[in-house]
Amino acid sequence: MNHQAKGTRKRRAAVKADEAKVDLIAVVVAVTDSDPCLLTIGNADTLPSGPYALEHRSLQSGLRGWVEQQTGHPLGYIEQLYTFADRDRIGAERQERAISISYLALTRKEQAAGSGNCGWRSWYEYLPWEDHRSGTPVVLDILRPRLSEWAEGASDPTTRRERLQRAAIAFGFDHRNWNEELTLQRYELLYESALIEEAGRGRDVAPAVTSGKAMIADHRRILATGIARLRSKIKYRPVVFELMRPSFTLLQLQRTVEALAGRLINKPNFRRLVEQQELVEETGETSLETGGRPAKLYRFRHAVLDDRAVAGTKLPLARA
Amino acid sequence: MNHQAKGTRKRRAAVKADEAKVDLIAVVVAVTDSDPCLLTIGNADTLPSGPYALEHRSLQSGLRGWVEQQTGHPLGYIEQLYTFADRDRIGAERQERAISISYLALTRKEQAAGSGNCGWRSWYEYLPWEDHRSGTPVVLDILRPRLSEWAEGASDPTTRRERLQRAAIAFGFDHRNWNEELTLQRYELLYESALIEEAGRGRDVAPAVTSGKAMIADHRRILATGIARLRSKIKYRPVVFELMRPSFTLLQLQRTVEALAGRLINKPNFRRLVEQQELVEETGETSLETGGRPAKLYRFRHAVLDDRAVAGTKLPLARA
DNA sequence: TCCCCTTATTGTCAGATCGAATATAAGCGG
DNA sequence: CCGCTTATATTCGATCTGACAATAAGGGGA
Structure with a gap:
């Protein structure tokens, strides 16, 4: 980076040795059976994380590496959340600079879990x-x-x-x-x-x-940041589908959204919205597991990923 | 930060010496006379920036310091944009890690400009x-x-x-x-x-x-990121007022929004929207500078800053 | 077999919102 | 006093949204 202002040059020399540790930290989310789950390590009080290292090709690939190493779980969708400096966070006195770059990741649990040290918890255990x-x-x-x-x-x-x-x-x-x-x-x-x-x-x-349940350092705060971002994002981008299996019923889709939003949605209106936006298409099959009339199975129309950037996706939330 | 997974510990030791330079970089925006302006230094091709240093109390205060030092312009509203790693950006081969944390800042030009090395340019010069x-x-x-x-x-x-x-x-x-x-x-x-x-x-x-007009390194990309964020944000948060003088006419407000959005807005609808959301209140005075019937002057109702988080602010954009 | 329970799917309706267009008001200058 | 400019107020129809009701299609038990 260039800092061409003259005043800058001088100043820069004075602080030249300043370097900082950079940590990558992940809020990994999945939803099963109406439960929004968070991937944790340690005593279920720690988010997967690790230092950004020389061998990492990019921030994102570094993050993927750490999560996979610590939990055995490969990541799909990733999105940057926020960057914190430790002084902002802990008020530590030590003269050491540490920076944390946090990410939100969406996946499905299916993949073989792996390293016993990790597990899934409902995020409402932390923020009831x-x-x-x-x-x-x-x-x-x-x-x-x-x-x-x-x-x-x-x-x-x-x-x-x-x-x-x-x-x-x-x-x-x-x-x-x-x-x-x-x-x-x-x-x-x-x-x-x-x-x-x-x-x-x-x-x-x-x-x-x-x-x-509390978490280490400011991890619970980062979780809150991730939830806030996700709750806002599902309203204008079709990210929910990152959490769904290849085919699903409309009610399963609704339950997933409800799990994330933490509130209930009006059923006919939700269906209308999803259909009129052409987010999904029928697979032709039906599911009998519902207990009542069999439900049609749908799959995500991947074509919308291209042009949905334009349209915006809203949600019909039900009143209390 | 703790990385408690056992696998992590070992790995961590191996990469322990990894540290990175951290740069703070600002997209500073103001609007005057329907022109959205960007604060630049150097040859009008560089954004104000500087390294995050030991003496900085936080990332934000570090950024404020650099901008004020390089341009003489104190900042008000600040919001984090995105964090880049240089390898993502330039594909440099050197074994040196550099991270840039970018911010969006909104101000008014009024303040004494200062250090001759800086200036304001319409952002459409860079992205016509x-x-x-x-x-x-x-x-x-x-x-x-x-x-x-x-x-x-x-x-x-x-x-x-x-x-x-x-x-x-x-x-x-x-x-x-x-x-x-x-x-x-x-x-x-x-x-x-x-x-x-x-x-x-x-x-x-x-x-x-x-x-x-091109810019240094990836500065034009960061500008694009800032514009995108701002254009999206004015639709649900009353941030425009950071760019307005204490009192203004509704048309001035509209022109400011139009400058940011890069498109025209329907006048009666804009007025209706602003009024029904109670974003502003009359000062009681009028402005004669309009050339026609005098316009009422308004000021921002700061009270909405508290509860506007709830409501959301939309924009009635005109069709092509 | 029929009834009842469950869930799926379709349809209706009123109020709110939004874009567009029209009408009226209040200054100025000739 | 007329005509120009811009400000301000109203109206109208299309669309969207939330709430609710009605119908369809399975299974299980009497």
Whole structure:
């Protein structure tokens, strides 16, 4: 890279030795039987990751390498999420620079799992307040008063009002609608209000309540980032199909979307939408496994991958 | 970062010394008089940038520092764009790892410019095919046949069909609509087809045609990434106001959006949309500078910044 | 065999949204 | 006072969306 401004040159010499460690880190998602699953290693509290190394041809191939090595799972669809600097994240004092580049990956579980050290967990184990498919989850009954306490605890009345509003918007309090895309905002709010374990780390503070399984470092935050991105993306790009088997019924497709979105969808409307956008085509076969009338099997029309960039894909979400 | 998988530990030791240079790079945008402008340094072919250094408290503050130092321009709104590894970008052979983290920044020009080495240029000087406000730009008359040649030049018939379709979608050929958000796809297509200068670099190949001012390294690509992001974002977040003065007429607001989107908007519909979303409020004053009936002045309702996350902001774009 | 239960598939309807076009208002200058 | 310019307000029809109802096609048990 060139930095041609004169002022820059000088400065650059002064900091020349600055280099940083670069880590690649993956949020790998699959869905089976209406459950959105996350691929973890270690004690189910760590995302697959590893340093970006000399032998890697690119960031993406480095990431694929690490995930495959640590979990035995080859990756298909990959998308960059966000880049963090450790100081942003941990507030560490050490004079060492570390950067993490996070990715979202979508796959199917089918492939032979492999290295016993890894496993799949529902992502709602980590963020239980995110699943609204069967109504408002019970954790929110616990969290809501705590959030109010936290808001009211601010000395400045302006801060107080602002906190109350942020919480109400993020969690859909007082008559507001639940917005499933605000996953990251919700995580950050819970972090700020010290209602999750990570918030107390390094400060000898016990968490106020235990809600959801915590993860190493800021991995749970990265998961929240990935969920937010995915929930927003399924609405305008046909990425769900990365998670489906080659052929599927429309209800299976709907359940998958619902698993990701964490809320229910109106069935006839979902069907109408998928059909009128010509996202799928019939295979000609039917599935008898439904318990009722046999369902037609469909497959994804790969042609849309080309021109769907133009159209945009929306979702008919059902009201609460 | 912890990498607890056992296989990882070993591997990690082997590559331990791997560190990388990290660069911060900014696409700084302002709009004046219906012109979307980009802040450049050097020969108007370089984006402000500099290495992420020890003294920087965070990635963002590092970026602010470099931009202010190189251009004298303080930044307001900032958003991360994408992280590139140099090998992805240049295909360099050297065994040195460099990473670039790019950001999009929105400001107003007002602030004292400063260090003579920098300046503002319309971003359409770099990507002239992106401005469709006065109909299809003339460059496309030149580019279109070249793109066809390139597509037809593929030996494999499948590749040929695929190229033709990609070009048609990206540029809106044969009766397709122009989609202003596909800026990056268009840049990549022109790069692949060697219709812009960057494509020939390091290969002693003269560019087939000269369309738009080129930039250093992959800076023009980063600009394209920024434009694409911004064009998509103005549709669901009220970021335009970062570019407006404290008070403005609705037509000024519309012209700003049009400058960014590169296409025209239906006036009554734009007004209706802005009003019904309560994005603005009247200041009570009027502007006589319009030449006709005086226009009411408005200001941004900062309150919406809080809850607009929920609603989403759409744009009524006019048909071709 | 018929009834009932389950799920699939199709259809309807009202309200909201959106693009397009039209009508009216308020300045200025001749 | 007329005619020009631009601002502002209204209307209309097509489309989209959410909600709901109706019908179809399997299996299982009485």
